[in-house]
Amino acid sequence: MSKAPLKQFDTLIQMMSAFPDEQSAIDHFTAIRWKRGAFCPLCGAARVYHFSDKRTHKCGDCRKRFSIKVGTIFEDSKVELRKWMMAIWLITSHKKGIASTQLAKDIGVTQKTAWFMLHRLRHAAQAKSFSRPLIGEIEADETFIGGKEKNKHRWQRTGGKQGGAGKVPVLGVLERGGELRTGTTPNLAARTVQHVIRDHVAPGAALMTDEHGAFVGLGRDYHHHRVNHSAGEYVRQFCIHTNGIESVWALFKRQIIGTHHWLSPKHLNRYLGEMTWRFNARESGEGERGNALLAQTAGRLTYKALIA
Ligand SMILES: [Zn+2]
Numbered sequence: 001m002s003k004a005p006l007k008q009f010d011t012l013i014q015m016m017s018a019f020p021d022e023q024s025a026i027d028h029f030t031a032i033r034w035k036r037g038a039f040c041p042l043c044g045a046a047r048v049y050h051f052s053d054k055r056t057h058k059c060g061d062c063r064k065r066f067s068i069k070v071g072t073i074f075e076d077s078k079v080e081l082r083k084w085m086m087a088i089w090l091i092t093s094h095k096k097g098i099a100s101t102q103l104a105k106d107i108g109v110t111q112k113t114a115w116f117m118l119h120r121l122r123h124a125a126q127a128k129s130f131s132r133p134l135i136g137e138i139e140a141d142e143t144f145i146g147g148k149e150k151n152k153h154r155w156q157r158t159g160g161k162q163g164g165a166g167k168v169p170v171l172g173v174l175e176r177g178g179e180l181r182t183g184t185t186p187n188l189a190a191r192t193v194q195h196v197i198r199d200h201v202a203p204g205a206a207l208m209t210d211e212h213g214a215f216v217g218l219g220r221d222y223h224h225h226r227v228n229h230s231a232g233e234y235v236r237q238f239c240i241h242t243n244g245i246e247s248v249w250a251l252f253k254r255q256i257i258g259t260h261h262w263l264s265p266k267h268l269n270r271y272l273g274e275m276t277w278r279f280n281a282r283e284s285g286e287g288e289r290g291n292a293l294l295a296q297t298a299g300r301l302t303y304k305a306l307i308a
Helices: 012-018 022-033 081-093 100-107 111-125 190-200 243-260 265-280 286-294 303-307
Strands: 048-050 057-059 137-145 168-175 180-184 206-210 223-227
Touching: 012 081, 012 286, 022 081, 022 286, 081 100, 081 111, 081 286, 100 111, 111 265, 111 286, 111 303, 137 243, 168 190, 168 243, 168 265, 180 243, 180 265, 243 265
Parallel strands: 137 206, 206 223
Antiparallel strands: 048 057, 137 168, 168 180
C-alpha cells in the first residue's frame, strides 16, 4: 500500500474532482480504513495479499478473499462508493441533515436506497462507546421529541388522546466548549436520569440543569446549579444557564420539522446520533468531517435489522 497523504477537500466540487472514478474512491477509503496497516476484516490477521485488480484482497491466515467494504456499512451495497462519498458530504455538511427524497434526487438512487444509505450513515455516526467522563461546566437537560399526529402517514397514526403520547423522552449532556452526548431514555424518573448523568459526567463538575425533579439529589456529587425557568430566571448568573443544550434541542427539532417532517420513535436514537456527531465535529473543516465519518464506518447495519 502506498502511503500518499490523505486527500482533503473543502468543497463538493473539490471532492468530485478528487474522485473522478470509482477506483479513486476505493483507494481513498482503503487509505482511511487501513491507516495503521492492512488487516483481514474476517479474522483480524495482518497478513494480507493484494490482487492486481486493486479491489480484491486475500487473508494470509484464514485464506478468505474480501473487498475493503467487508465488515463496514458499505458491505453488500450496490451503490458505488463515489455516491456514498457524496451522501457523506451532504449529511455531514448540511446543518439540518438531508431527507431521503432529496438525497435520492441528488445522487440518482431510489428513495428506498437513499433511506437505507442515510440510516447506515447514522449508524456509523452513532457513538459506539464513550471513553472519558465529561469535565468542567456541564449543562444537562431533558426534552420530549415527537411528531404531531397530523404529520404522520395515516397508517402510523395512533389516533385519539394524544397529549404526551408518541413523544419520547430524551436526555442530553453538554460539556461547555467540548463534547455533546444525547440519547433517548425510557422515562424521566430521578433514578434513570441520574444514572445517565453519573455515567457520563465526572464527579465534582459544575452541573447546570433546570428545576425538573429528576435532578434533585445530584448536589451530592456535583456543584449543582438549578435554573428556575418557570420563574423567568433564565440566566441567574452569567454562567448559570442551560442555553447551550437548549439550543441543541431547538436545532434538532428544526431538523425534524424542516427536513424529515416526522420520524419514527424507533429510529430516534439514530437521528440524535447524526445531529450529535455533526455538533461534535462543528470545529472541523468540511473535508475533515467527511474523512472522519468514513473512518468510523466499520460495523454493519443490515436492512433486516433496520426494519425489525
Ligand atoms: Zn482472515
